[in-house]
Amino acid sequence: MAYSEKVMEHFANPRNVGEIPDADGVGEVGNPKCGDIMRMYIKVTGNVISDVKFKTFGCGAAIATSSMATEMVKGKTIEEALKLTNKAVMEALDGLPAVKVHCSVLAEQAIKSAVSDYYRKRGIDPTPIVGEIPECEEGACSL
Amino acid sequence: MENKTASPAVVYADNAATTPVSPAVFHAMEPYFTQYYGNPSSIYSVGRQAKKALESSRETIAACLGAQPSEIFFTSGGSESDNWAIRGAALKMAQKGKKHIITSRFEHHAVLHTCQALEKEGFSVTYLDVHSDGIVRPEEVRSAIREDTALVTIMYANNEIGTLQPIEEIGRICREKGVWFHTDAVQAVTHVPIDVKAQCIDFLSLSAHKFHGPKGVGVLYCRQGIVLPNLIHGGAQERNRRAGTENVAGIVGMAAALQEGCRTMEERRLRLTAMRDRLIQGILQIPRSRLNGDPVKRLPGNASFCFEGVEGESVLLMLDMQGICASSGSACTSGSLDPSHVLLAIGLPHEIAHGSLRLSFSDQNTEEDIDRILEVLPPLIQRLRAMSPLWERIENGQIAYTVREF
Numbered sequence: 001m002a003y004s005e006k007v008m009e010h011f012a013n014p015r016n017v018g019e020i021p022d023a024d025g026v027g028e029v030g031n032p033k034c035g036d037i038m039r040m041y042i043k044v045t046g047n048v049i050s051d052v053k054f055k056t057f058g059c060g061a062a063i064a065t066s067s068m069a070t071e072m073v074k075g076k077t078i079e080e081a082l083k084l085t086n087k088a089v090m091e092a093l094d095g096l097p098a099v100k101v102h103c104s105v106l107a108e109q110a111i112k113s114a115v116s117d118y119y120r121k122r123g124i125d126p127t128p129i130v131g132e133i134p135e136c137e138e139g140a141c142s143l
Numbered sequence: 144m145e146n147k148t149a150s151p152a153v154v155y156a157d158n159a160a161t162t163p164v165s166p167a168v169f170h171a172m173e174p175y176f177t178q179y180y181g182n183p184s185s186i187y188s189v190g191r192q193a194k195k196a197l198e199s200s201r202e203t204i205a206a207c208l209g210a211q212p213s214e215i216f217f218t219s220g221g222s223e224s225d226n227w228a229i230r231g232a233a234l235k236m237a238q239k240g241k242k243h244i245i246t247s248r249f250e251h252h253a254v255l256h257t258c259q260a261l262e263k264e265g266f267s268v269t270y271l272d273v274h275s276d277g278i279v280r281p282e283e284v285r286s287a288i289r290e291d292t293a294l295v296t297i298m299y300a301n302n303e304i305g306t307l308q309p310i311e312e313i314g315r316i317c318r319e320k321g322v323w324f325h326t327d328a329v330q331a332v333t334h335v336p337i338d339v340k341a342q343c344i345d346f347l348s349l350s351a352h353k354f355h356g357p358k359g360v361g362v363l364y365c366r367q368g369i370v371l372p373n374l375i376h377g378g379a380q381e382r383n384r385r386a387g388t389e390n391v392a393g394i395v396g397m398a399a400a401l402q403e404g405c406r407t408m409e410e411r412r413l414r415l416t417a418m419r420d421r422l423i424q425g426i427l428q429i430p431r432s433r434l435n436g437d438p439v440k441r442l443p444g445n446a447s448f449c450f451e452g453v454e455g456e457s458v459l460l461m462l463d464m465q466g467i468c469a470s471s472g473s474a475c476t477s478g479s480l481d482p483s484h485v486l487l488a489i490g491l492p493h494e495i496a497h498g499s500l501r502l503s504f505s506d507q508n509t510e511e512d513i514d515r516i517l518e519v520l521p522p523l524i525q526r527l528r529a530m531s532p533l534w535e536r537i538e539n540g541q542i543a544y545t546v547r548e549f
Binding site for chain 2: 003008011012017028032033034035036037038039054055056057058059060062063
């Protein structure tokens with residue numbers, strides 16, 4: 001297993017690390033038992049994600065995909081952000097080893113989870129817009 | 144990735160994974176590639192020279208283990224030796240209706256997976272607890288032995304956490320009960336004194352590349368009088384017991400490395416133990432860190448830690464960026480997302496087991512290496528924790544882990 005230079009670059013210098021105290025949406029996915037948790041904060045101005053920050057516990061790929069996903073949604077509209085796929089995150093990082101693909105899935109879900117929270121805070125049911133975000137079940141990653 | 148640090152020197156702290164071939168060993172091997180290249184089974188002089196080197200290496204190795212040369216069989220390494228001893232003993236004893244094997248929960252996968260394969264073939268296996276200190280209890284071996292027990296296989300020193308097992312006591316119990324005893328001594332050889340006779344060991348596996356010998360060569364010691372069924376079939380090498388043209392250069396290198404390693408054992412033990420203990424003391428200054436396994440009954444050059452709130456691989460990558468080579472438990476982490484079976488076996492919860500770091504040292508490490516690790520590691524853990532939502536919860540007291548003591 002070897003990481004691409006892009007993964008290593010994002011791991012070594014992750015973008016958008018931190019918290020947004022007055023975030024408009026906060027989402028968290030993952031499970032400490034599986035070895036990764038991602039939390040994302042978004043600030044929404046108009047319909048645009050004007051700022052985004054993350055905190056991640058996890059491997060190199062978890063940190064790199066968090067960093068890349070936040071970069072990819074920053075400055076985008078909510079609708080555009082919801083179109084972000086794990087595949088796009090992986091491609092932007094020049095690929096991930098097969099056993100690390102789930103990290104990119106978590107990154108996609110973390111963004112969706114933050115957007116769902118944003119909708120809920122505004123009294124809107126996010127499910128018809130964002131869809132179901134599957135719970136990370138214990139055992140799903142072959143504990 | 145490019146090394147971006149000011150200092151180009153690499154600190155190699157992963158000697159439990161493999162060691163560099165020492166210059167003396169390399170020198171001893173060299174003529175056997177181009178000068179004495181003959182097949183030891185050939186009749187002419189070039190072959191006879193190779194055969195001579197093979198037999199003198201066998202004598203050297205036997206002497207280092209307290210064995211007879213006829214009890215030493217050359218293999219491709221630790222995994223083959225483990226497979227041969229366990230599968231061979233199981234098949235042999237099954238003929239007498241004995242189809243039970245006793246091992247521990249934290250053996251190397253070469254042992255565990257062989258046992259699991261045998262379970263599928265109708266054998267039953269008892270996996271002994273290794274307790275929170277990472278040590279098998281001899282009395283638990285005794286009580287696990289049954290009428291139909293074919294083999295006890297317990298590693299000499301654990302490859303991840305470095306804990307030493309009471310091999311002689313277990314050996315005596317097995318001898319008394321008339322049960323064969325195998326030990327995977329891959330991590331222990333040249334680090335602790337081994338005497339197969341005094342320690343009542345029937346089979347012992349070792350691997351040259353763990354003590355500055357070459358990769359791809361090892362030994363199975365098999366006590367005189369026991370004939371295991373062959374694992375590798377073919378030619379008549381190794382007195383008809385293990386087929387395949389011998390890796391002459393590798394075997395010569397292994398003998399040279401073992402002899403040198405045993406000769407300098409005591410001096411190395413003293414030096415590495417002091418270095419290791421200074422490292423442990425320094426690293427345990429990091430809040431919510433722990434040493435895995437017994438602090439004293441461990442290999443001189445092994446220290447294994449867990450850090451709450453961080454994940455092991457990211458620690459390794461950051462260490463690598465600073466030129467420090469380490470491991471997060473066994474070298475197998477790259478292929479699996481599961482935390483180490485060794486750390487789970489000593490009672491650590493998954494969440495803590497994910498944050499492990501193994502540092503292992505050899506003759507070639509210096510006090511400066513320890514200084515460098517102690518300088519680099521604490522800020523690196525702090526940096527990862529600063530971005531960890533798990534650490535945030537631990538610090539706020541929202542999560543408190545309980546480590547199972549048993």
